[in-house]
Amino acid sequence: MMIKNILLAAFLGCAISAVDAQTLTQPPEVQAAFTKGTRQASGKPGDKYWQNKGIYNISVTVNPPDKTIKGTEQITYTNNSPDELKSLNMKLIMNMHRGGRTPKPEAGIQVDKITADGKAIAWDNATASKTNQMIDLPKALKSKGTVKLNIDWHFQLSDGTQGGREGWIDQTSYFLAYFYPRLSVYDDYLGWDTQEHTGGLEFYNDFNDYTLNVTVPKNFVVWATGDLQNPAKVLHPETAKKLAASLTSDSTIHIANVQDVAAKTVTAQNPTNTWTFTSKNISDVTLGLSDTYVWDGASVVVDKNTGRRASVQAAFPDKSADFHHSVQFSRNALGWFSNNWPGVPYPFSKSTAFQGTADMEYPMMVNDSPADDLAFAQLVQDHEQAHTYFPFYMGINESRYPFMDEGWATTLEYLIGISERGQQKADAFYKQFRIVGWATRFNHANEVPVITPADQVRSGQGNNYYNKPSLSYLALKDMLGDELFKKALHTYMDNWNGKHPIPWDYFNSMNTGSGKDLTWFFHNWFYTPFYTDLALESAAKGGDGYTINIKNIGGFAHPFDVVLTYADGSTDKFHQTPIVWEKDQKQVTVAVKAAKEVTSITLDNGIFMDADVKNNSWTATK
Numbered sequence: 001m002m003i004k005n006i007l008l009a010a011f012l013g014c015a016i017s018a019v020d021a022q023t024l025t026q027p028p029e030v031q032a033a034f035t036k037g038t039r040q041a042s043g044k045p046g047d048k049y050w051q052n053k054g055i056y057n058i059s060v061t062v063n064p065p066d067k068t069i070k071g072t073e074q075i076t077y078t079n080n081s082p083d084e085l086k087s088l089n090m091k092l093i094m095n096m097h098r099g100g101r102t103p104k105p106e107a108g109i110q111v112d113k114i115t116a117d118g119k120a121i122a123w124d125n126a127t128a129s130k131t132n133q134m135i136d137l138p139k140a141l142k143s144k145g146t147v148k149l150n151i152d153w154h155f156q157l158s159d160g161t162q163g164g165r166e167g168w169i170d171q172t173s174y175f176l177a178y179f180y181p182r183l184s185v186y187d188d189y190l191g192w193d194t195q196e197h198t199g200g201l202e203f204y205n206d207f208n209d210y211t212l213n214v215t216v217p218k219n220f221v222v223w224a225t226g227d228l229q230n231p232a233k234v235l236h237p238e239t240a241k242k243l244a245a246s247l248t249s250d251s252t253i254h255i256a257n258v259q260d261v262a263a264k265t266v267t268a269q270n271p272t273n274t275w276t277f278t279s280k281n282i283s284d285v286t287l288g289l290s291d292t293y294v295w296d297g298a299s300v301v302v303d304k305n306t307g308r309r310a311s312v313q314a315a316f317p318d319k320s321a322d323f324h325h326s327v328q329f330s331r332n333a334l335g336w337f338s339n340n341w342p343g344v345p346y347p348f349s350k351s352t353a354f355q356g357t358a359d360m361e362y363p364m365m366v367n368d369s370p371a372d373d374l375a376f377a378q379l380v381q382d383h384e385q386a387h388t389y390f391p392f393y394m395g396i397n398e399s400r401y402p403f404m405d406e407g408w409a410t411t412l413e414y415l416i417g418i419s420e421r422g423q424q425k426a427d428a429f430y431k432q433f434r435i436v437g438w439a440t441r442f443n444h445a446n447e448v449p450v451i452t453p454a455d456q457v458r459s460g461q462g463n464n465y466y467n468k469p470s471l472s473y474l475a476l477k478d479m480l481g482d483e484l485f486k487k488a489l490h491t492y493m494d495n496w497n498g499k500h501p502i503p504w505d506y507f508n509s510m511n512t513g514s515g516k517d518l519t520w521f522f523h524n525w526f527y528t529p530f531y532t533d534l535a536l537e538s539a540a541k542g543g544d545g546y547t548i549n550i551k552n553i554g555g556f557a558h559p560f561d562v563v564l565t566y567a568d569g570s571t572d573k574f575h576q577t578p579i580v581w582e583k584d585q586k587q588v589t590v591a592v593k594a595a596k597e598v599t600s601i602t603l604d605n606g607i608f609m610d611a612d613v614k615n616n617s618w619t620a621t622k
Contacts, residue, residue, distance in 0.1 A: 063216070077146065093131055286367075341412055355367075400455070406469070491510070
């Protein structure tokens, strides 16, 4: 067992064995960050917090149906850390397509040339075959210093038709994600992020500035992260006019309909067009292109105080019935998220939905597969756009702590679903799609704490990333009430907007924002191998009601209802928030008043589905 794994095992052992102490154990590197003053117990970044930054100027040439993508880029990288850096770690995500010890020559990123401040850096594509590659600098990069990297590269686009996050969708429709060499995050608690990307887990990026130039043949439209800087040069004048109109329109405008595409009157008729997009302080860029997709657009007010609008666009084959609703789905989602939950104005200038097969989020873009069920299509798009806040508004390390973004996107997907479909349908869908498989069919002996780093979770990964954290956020919302929960959530988001939070920053920010010590709650939900299973052990009549003894078999501190059924068939429901478990998370006694003769008492967990409902009821004896 490597030292890293020994430390992790010790950390998890402390976390699980400290149930009674209920302390939020930290791994050594996190403890060190607090000691150094880069993070603080209030939840705010410390006075010594820092993060590095890159300015990327990327030019890409794509010539469908050729699958070869050629690119060149300059990275101006500033070392804001207190450390001198003799080497830099490059992220080469496309290398996940290389297999085995001897990669195929055409697979993955092929770097043709790389220099640092004009001096050549040795590079061997045969050995640089994984998704991390350390490069030695000709001259050490001092603290507060800057280095300029120039890189020429190419790769073969993969097949994106099988649910891939990037690749070709058809012979002339491509989606490019993670397509350029980038510098890994160098942070205050781990140093270089060297976690290999294997295709399953997600990403961790710095906040950078980007200029993206995409050269394609005429009749190809490019959709990308960032603001299009040269619409008059790359679009037919009528198309440019409709695009401009969509930026202030509530109604969907068909920027390029199927007739326009067929007539080849969408783009400027130069042999090639170079589309230029810019974006600042953003964690990634991605792009889609096609000469057959139609193009819709509109906009929505996302900040009522300033009247700021965000553009919403969609690119898709005309035959995709659900995508004809995509722009209005986006208008609803961005407006709702901005004004309800999380209640932070959408931070970007636009959002584009591109029809691929990934069901995946990117800054200012989503790549979603088509769906026959409009409600499901809307839910998927809602989920991906909810990721705008987690991880893109806050630079979360999804690779290590995916519950910090997937759990929130799942929660926001549920909350907006209530407004779209009503409480009953939203509850039913959330339980069916997110909870029932875990609550009633998963072997709970295999549970591991949510805090476990993702690359160490061997079973039930989706439960740890989506289901359990989402339920924890909803349980906390139930316990604090909407107003206080939102105050605490905004404290967390304000503290870490544009920065790199870790779980302990969330815990501490929520404590500070709520004005409460929630250590017991966070320990219960994140540090234990618990699940949801209550048992009604006994009910005793006394005075004007009943005293009910409830055992928490599963262990999670979640809300539930005590439902009294009367002799006349009517019912009363008594809601219990998770606060009832604060003192004892194994057993609780609840007293309720009975208005009439009671025939039965039942525990109803709602969306916190019970693993075994057979022991959730009590029946009065005659």
